Amino acid sequence: MRKKLSEEHIRASRDWAICIGVEGYEDLLAQLKPGIQDDEKLKSLEDWAALYGIRFHESAGLDVVYDGEQRRVEMYEYPLMHVVGFKFVGYVKVWDLEIFKKAAVISKPSLIKPYHVEEFEFVKRKARREIKVPITGPYTLADWSFDEFYAKRKLGVDDPVVRRRVNKRDMVLDLAKEIIRPNLEALVNAGAKRIQIDEPAATTKPDEVDIFVEGFNEAVKGLSCAFSVHICYSDYRLLFPYILDLKAEHISIECANRDTRACGMDEDSRPGYSVIRLFKEYGAKMRVAPGVIDVHTNFIEPPELVRDRLLYAAKLLDDPAKVIASNDCGLRTRTWEVAYEKEKSLVAGAELARKEFE
Template sequence: MSDNKDQFRPEDHEHDHFLLTSVVGSYPKPKWLNRAKELYEDDEADFDEDNWQEAKDDAARVITNEHERAGLDTVVDGEMRRTEMVEFFAHRIDGYEFNGPVKVWGHNYFDKPSVVSEVEYDESWLVDEYKFTASATNRPVKVPITGPYTLASWAFNEAYEDDAELAYALADLVNEEIEKLVDAGARYIQIDEPALATTPDDHAIVGEALERIVADIPEDVRIGLHVCYGDYSRIYPEILEFPVDEFDLELANGDYEQLDVFKDPEFTADLALGVTDVHVAEVESVEQIEENIKKGLEIVPPEQLVVSPDCGLKLLPREVAYGKMENMVQAARNVEADLDAGNIDIERETPTPADD
């Protein structure tokens, strides 16, 4: 791991301290984009592939700009071109096929795929998306990509001996994709592994998959790992051995009940702390988010702290998602100013070194 966070510091950043602000990935889609998709899928509508591409491009520009207006240091297009996080990639990987929608929670469904033959890399999954977003902004672009463990766990495995073998095969494909993204200019890649904390006995599989993913990736490329929900005590401190620069963790939703898990042994990576709850359709006040950010300083010093929402924002009303991001950025800047002024007393218990 290297200290590669400062490359994302804006040139005109006004504080000595820098708390990198970002989003996890997904964002509410404009309602007209959903309508455009309906038209595209309607054989009787006069709405062809070019129209559909233009609609997605427009939505990506709008949301990238929305992230800029909120003040985020690194932006994403809100995953405007993507469907569900496994389904999108499975459609692009040879070896997957689809069986129909499966209910996952509430009234939400996703098309759960099966792996029916050896997975193979065909054409790039995200390079065009990245290039378009980078062309629409002057800010650094973060690229979220669903990790191989989740791609394996959330599919029916009909081709490999076990999910570990499938995950390793998928990790090699993710490595290929990241190499192409890096060649295209990407410097901030986030691996999404929501399945990890729900099946913690498999953290060794995720670790091996990550080793394959980052093989030959330059040190100036920031690699994050996003994990949401689950019992973190069952994967910590083992995850500190993963070859990533930052861990992006959902903690606001549980009112930081699991914060103490990460205090001992010492948290040696960067912490991207979830400071707004994406499950609540209300905008937290700037003051509340400031208090949440300070909770991160109980685990890591300011130079290791990154600020983000708990998870993807796509299920929120769009104005709520924007309000959360705007207040989050303002809160981060306020905490930076307080740190500069020495107004925040950072007292952390002396933890056991992580390698003990």
């Protein structure tokens, strides 16, 4: 935040504020005058960023919004900054030039304090639509970490695969009980009605999908809130049958990334959505939020394409009420311009789909 801001940045802040209806933005512009920003202004600027995030989604027309996670570093490092029992050990590659700062668990994890309540309180004060809070789930925190604690225990088990599974399960359950559940409780007590638990790692290890489900259920047990799960860029076939036991109201999955751009409701046009058939075949009760917007391209999906993807999903589930229109994942790799057009298409396409059932 100490970076000097150019006139261009300030102009963009003003233009976006007008476009998405950010109230009182003139106060922000006064703070953004070219020059060095100091630490005192940081909190205020974070609030502004969050407000822009909220209005961005509201003005695009989404029914359920949040602040675009403007205050978070990213989904793994940020939570672990608030947890005792981990140490960051260095950067590792995810693919090509993409890297992340990875931690190792070195003692039983304990929470310093719930880390999403303050941002939620702000969103609650400002939002004009329903709110959904995203939070990284216990399985993903465990799977993306090295294990220098559980793996050091003497279990008396010879088979290394069995040993690793036991260690992993204990780590996931500790994270669920000691870290995620207190966060969820705090959010629910603060008034959260919808919470999305992000678990992109859920299917990484095919023989541990049941552990992901157990961790999720342990974290949400007895809490009064509509919990959902988001899992992206995964082999969704591996979720079955375990996902049937997940205490989630709906599941959000990425589909547009693996689909064609042609309109239509036939199998050839909609390969990205074929996995939805499994939810029907297995009799899953949860609703499904298939991604109808690809977050890794600048292609703006026409509303008619969004409509056809949603209608096809409704056809596979045999119930349009079970379908929620959503993105594949977060849009943080896109520009605001592209992201905004994509969100507007999402909303327009969902409206077109709804009309088919009127």
